[in-house]
Amino acid sequence: MTAQPKLELKDVTKSFGRNHVLRGVNISIEKGKSLVVIGGSGTGKSVMIKCVLGLLSPDKGSIKVDGVETAGATGKSRDELMKKFGMLFQGGALFDSLPIWENVGFGLMQGKGVSKEEARVVAIEKLRAVGLAPRVADLLPAELSGGMQKRVGLARAIAANPEIIFFDEPTTGLDPIMADVINDLIVETSKGLGATTLSITHDMASARKIADNIAMIYKGEIIWQGDAKDIDHSGNEYVDQFIKGSATGPIKMEV
Amino acid sequence: MSIAEEKTAETKRGWSPLDSLQGLGATVLNFLASAGRLFRFTAQAIYHCFTPPFYPRLLLRQLIDIGYYSLPVVGMTALFTGMVLALQSYTGFSRFSAEGAVATVVVLSVTRELAPVLAGLMVAGRIGASIAAELGTMRVTEQIDALTTLSTNPFKYLVAPRLIAGTLMLPVLVLIADVIGVFGGYLVGVYKLGFAPENYLHKTWEYLTYDDVVSGLWKASAFGFIVTLMGCYNGYNSQRGAQGVGAAVTTAVVSSSILILITNYFLTQLFFAGK
Numbered sequence: 423m424t425a426q427p428k429l430e431l432k433d434v435t436k437s438f439g440r441n442h443v444l445r446g447v448n449i450s451i452e453k454g455k456s457l458v459v460i461g462g463s464g465t466g467k468s469v470m471i472k473c474v475l476g477l478l479s480p481d482k483g484s485i486k487v488d489g490v491e492t493a494g495a496t497g498k499s500r501d502e503l504m505k506k507f508g509m510l511f512q513g514g515a516l517f518d519s520l521p522i523w524e525n526v527g528f529g530l531m532q533g534k535g536v537s538k539e540e541a542r543v544v545a546i547e548k549l550r551a552v553g554l555a556p557r558v559a560d561l562l563p564a565e566l567s568g569g570m571q572k573r574v575g576l577a578r579a580i581a582a583n584p585e586i587i588f589f590d591e592p593t594t595g596l597d598p599i600m601a602d603v604i605n606d607l608i609v610e611t612s613k614g615l616g617a618t619t620l621s622i623t624h625d626m627a628s629a630r631k632i633a634d635n636i637a638m639i640y641k642g643e644i645i646w647q648g649d650a651k652d653i654d655h656s657g658n659e660y661v662d663q664f665i666k667g668s669a670t671g672p673i674k675m676e677v
Numbered sequence: 678m679s680i681a682e683e684k685t686a687e688t689k690r691g692w693s694p695l696d697s698l699q700g701l702g703a704t705v706l707n708f709l710a711s712a713g714r715l716f717r718f719t720a721q722a723i724y725h726c727f728t729p730p731f732y733p734r735l736l737l738r739q740l741i742d743i744g745y746y747s748l749p750v751v752g753m754t755a756l757f758t759g760m761v762l763a764l765q766s767y768t769g770f771s772r773f774s775a776e777g778a779v780a781t782v783v784v785l786s787v788t789r790e791l792a793p794v795l796a797g798l799m800v801a802g803r804i805g806a807s808i809a810a811e812l813g814t815m816r817v818t819e820q821i822d823a824l825t826t827l828s829t830n831p832f833k834y835l836v837a838p839r840l841i842a843g844t845l846m847l848p849v850l851v852l853i854a855d856v857i858g859v860f861g862g863y864l865v866g867v868y869k870l871g872f873a874p875e876n877y878l879h880k881t882w883e884y885l886t887y888d889d890v891v892s893g894l895w896k897a898s899a900f901g902f903i904v905t906l907m908g909c910y911n912g913y914n915s916q917r918g919a920q921g922v923g924a925a926v927t928t929a930v931v932s933s934s935i936l937i938l939i940t941n942y943f944l945t946q947l948f949f950a951g952k
């Protein structure tokens with residue numbers, strides 16, 4: 423008997439006017455596994471993740487978490503669902519007006535009713551887990567470098583011990599060394615929590631490092647999905663062109 | 678057929694009278710869609726003002742920001758408006774020997790119209806713009822999405838405290854502006870135009886009624902709601918990076934200023950028609 427997937431998308435479609443961004447996306451992630459969706463800019467990666475998070479409503483299709491349909495969930499059922507999720511945004515999306523520790527402990531205080539004192543303790547512990555000293559806790563986001571902000575974003579994503587963590591372009595805008603540090607932290611923290619992860623990226627080094635499975639999205643459809651170690655022998659010319667970063671091939675850049 | 682191909686085909690077909698009709702239809706539909714979105718946003722915002730969880734700390738911060746920090750600009754506006762009004766009405770009324778009405782004109786104009794409308798417009802520039810810029814930046818940097826993923830409703834956390842604070846604080850500001858505006862008129866009346874102080878004050882109180890002041894406060898409350906609503910709506914729905922945030926700020930200030938002037942007419946008619 424096949425184990426029930428932790429997260430499953432079936433035939434998810436989403437259009438904005440005449441722009442059909444998702445054209446029937448199908449992916450499934452087993453509990454504790456890491457799926458990385460690769461693809462170029464404008465292929466629908468971010469829209470897919472926003473549909474799962476409920477930030478956008480899919481036009482059609484099914485999004486199941488632990489076998490329970492979540493597409494269109496609102497109110498309390500959405501609130502309960504969000505408690506299972508953690509999200510690292512591309513730009514960090516830290517709250518400018520709050521100190522670092524309040525950013526990290528925000529979900530605990532607002533979503534789970536944890537006291538301020540307790541949230542601060544957890545926040546400092548999570549900051550340590552991503553390699554940041556406790557003195558950072560009282561700084562404001564604007565006082566940190568891009569790499570440090572990414573770490574704080576990661577600490578916030580894991581603060582409430584989520585079951586599923588989403589990573590949106592986790593290494594974009596970072597130098598290669600810092601990108602590798604973030605990749606290591608993602609693997610370490612996700613495995614530490616036993617969390618299932620769904621990441622979207624166009625950085626192949628990142629995909630290779632954090633993925634158990636890789637899927638490639640092109641023009642709103644998943645055109646290949648398989649084991650991360652098989653990515654170099656996919657037999658798919660679109661995948662081959664993408665991982666080589668070649669300008670020639672079936673993928674034409676629309677300018 | 679792709680969008681580009683359709684456009685090329687349209688260009689080849691040339692212009693027809695139906696095209697302008699189509700343009701007009703699209704404009705009407707866009708307007709209706711925008712009105713519908715604003716109405717839906719307003720209904721959602723009001724609903725979230727009255728349902729828990731509430732954020733008293735954030736509300737207090739907004740009360741201070743909208744009320745206390747707007748005092749200097751509103752106070753200055755009221756002071757000079759009252760002073761100019763006294764000067765203008767004196768020079769105008771002296772043509773038919775009605776200088777004695779200066780104090781009455783100042784107090785009625787300030788309490789009924791000028792304090793609420795000018796305070797509303799000044800707050801639209803100060804607070805409406807700041808709300809639109811703050812929420813717009815939060816939107817384009819995905820902070821509003823981040824709130825949702827952290828189990829926090831952005832309407833309750835961002836919109837409701839601002840709406841409540843705007844609706845409550847504008848009347849307070851206008852009450853203070855009433856006093857300062859009348860004081861401005863008094864300064865000019867007594868020290869420049871030579872009215873006796875007790876006579877000026879007597880004239881100020883003589884025709885002033887409870888309704889004159891209260892109608893201005895109700896107007897202020899409506900204007901506070903409009904300013905914060907338009908700031909929140911435009912900022913919340915901001916798009917396209919820095920340019921989008923700039924556009925949101927402009928739209929918030931312009932639309933709230935126009936709505937204040939239109940609403941002012943209807944509220945005046947409601948309060949004073951037939952009196």
